Amino acid sequence: MNDAIRILLVDDQPLFRRAIATLVGDQPGLVVVGEAENGLQGLELAHSLRPDVVLLDVEMPVMNGVEATRRIRDEVPAAKVVILTVSEEDDHLFDAIRYGAHGYLLKNLRPEQLYELIRAVVRDETVLSPAIAGRLMREFRERPTGRRVATPSSSEPSLTRREIEIMQLVADGLSNKEIGVRLSITEGTVKNHVHNALEKLQLENRIQAAAYVVRHGLGLRLGSEG
Amino acid sequence: MPRNARRVVILYAHPLLGEGLARILRGDPSLTIEAVHVEDLEAAATVLGDEPDVIVMERGALQASDLLALAPAALLIDVGLDGGSSWAYHRDELSPLPEDIFNTIRRCAARTRRAARSCKPRAPHGTAPLPS
Numbered sequence: 001m002n003d004a005i006r007i008l009l010v011d012d013q014p015l016f017r018r019a020i021a022t023l024v025g026d027q028p029g030l031v032v033v034g035e036a037e038n039g040l041q042g043l044e045l046a047h048s049l050r051p052d053v054v055l056l057d058v059e060m061p062v063m064n065g066v067e068a069t070r071r072i073r074d075e076v077p078a079a080k081v082v083i084l085t086v087s088e089e090d091d092h093l094f095d096a097i098r099y100g101a102h103g104y105l106l107k108n109l110r111p112e113q114l115y116e117l118i119r120a121v122v123r124d125e126t127v128l129s130p131a132i133a134g135r136l137m138r139e140f141r142e143r144p145t146g147r148r149v150a151t152p153s154s155s156e157p158s159l160t161r162r163e164i165e166i167m168q169l170v171a172d173g174l175s176n177k178e179i180g181v182r183l184s185i186t187e188g189t190v191k192n193h194v195h196n197a198l199e200k201l202q203l204e205n206r207i208q209a210a211a212y213v214v215r216h217g218l219g220l221r222l223g224s225e226g
Numbered sequence: 227m228p229r230n231a232r233r234v235v236i237l238y239a240h241p242l243l244g245e246g247l248a249r250i251l252r253g254d255p256s257l258t259i260e261a262v263h264v265e266d267l268e269a270a271a272t273v274l275g276d277e278p279d280v281i282v283m284e285r286g287a288l289q290a291s292d293l294l295a296l297a298p299a300a301l302l303i304d305v306g307l308d309g310g311s312s313w314a315y316h317r318d319e320l321s322p323l324p325e326d327i328f329n330t331i332r333r334c335a336a337r338t339r340r341a342a343r344s345c346k347p348r349a350p351h352g353t354a355p356l357p358s
Contacts, residue, residue, distance in 0.1 A: 016307055019246020086307055110241045186308040
């Protein structure tokens with residue numbers, strides 16, 4: 001099996017990682033050479049293991065999948081980087097593509113599809129889940145010609161659309177749980193977004209965040225985008 | 227396959243998770259595993275009606291209480307893709323008699339902490355409370 005495709009799995013959910021490792025590892029011509037639970041660990045293993053393909057989750061502690069994409073593409077250029085995420089609505093699609101991801105896939109794939117897409121990316125194909133391709137097409141169609149995609153200006157904090165949406169709900173007084181229900185995402189994901197937004201805005205808590213939203217009117221920015 | 231193999235049903239929304247768990251668990255000869263996508267309602271109804279011992283459900287796919295109504299004897303384990311904790315639920319039937327209910331409340335109140343601790347690592351049929 002000298003020419004087996006060597007795969008590094010990077011995902012912070014150990015059960016999902018084990019599930020994928022078992023499925024992929026059973027396939028002829030595919031071998032899982034390493035597993036990491038965050039982007040930084042993934043980057044280190046990409047250096048030491050030199051995988052052909054890195055499957056990267058997006059939302060992870062320590063270093064997320066987008067930053068890991070940038071670093072791995074920069075430092076281990078022979079590795080193909082494929083994002084594997086839960087939602088086509090996640091905010092990181094354009095950043096990951098700009099940083100050189102070779103693929104952007106949803107976790108709702110069937111196992112056989114994943115095997116085939118891993119083989120395809122090694123053949124230098126770009127792999128996208130249909131829902132992701134659909135979102136890309138839609139965003140480009142709706143964007144005025146020549147305008148760049150969601151580029152933050154250097155003078156203001158670069159909140160993602162999702163973070164803006166969530167901070168507005170925070171300002172409305174909703175709890176993480178209520179926001180999760182409203183947006184059909186988990187409470188943990190809401191918590192991550194709130195944490196990231198607070199960090200970017202250099203705020204310490206939700207009350208400051210609510211005051212910030214009222215003062216700076218994030219809603220206007222959201223409304224004027226896209 | 228041993229005749230007394232325990233029946234495990236996996237209800238998944240993400241095939242990579244559900245089929246992956248099935249592949250892992252099929253390595254255990256004491257278990258029979260059926261993995262079904264939650265949107266395949268007919269198949270799900272069939273496997274649930276066949277008295278599974280354990281149901282593994284992907285979080286958010288279905289209501290725990292609904293599942294245990296369909297398969298009352300099963301232990302339900304809820305796992306998620308979001309990296310949070312997993313949970314085990316077990317349903318005990320009580321009579322409608324007030325005394326039965328009050329006795330159960332008192333008994334469980336007295337031992338909840340210990341029972342919750344003890345059922346996690348070993349006994350599959352523990353007494354984790356079912357959310358209403």
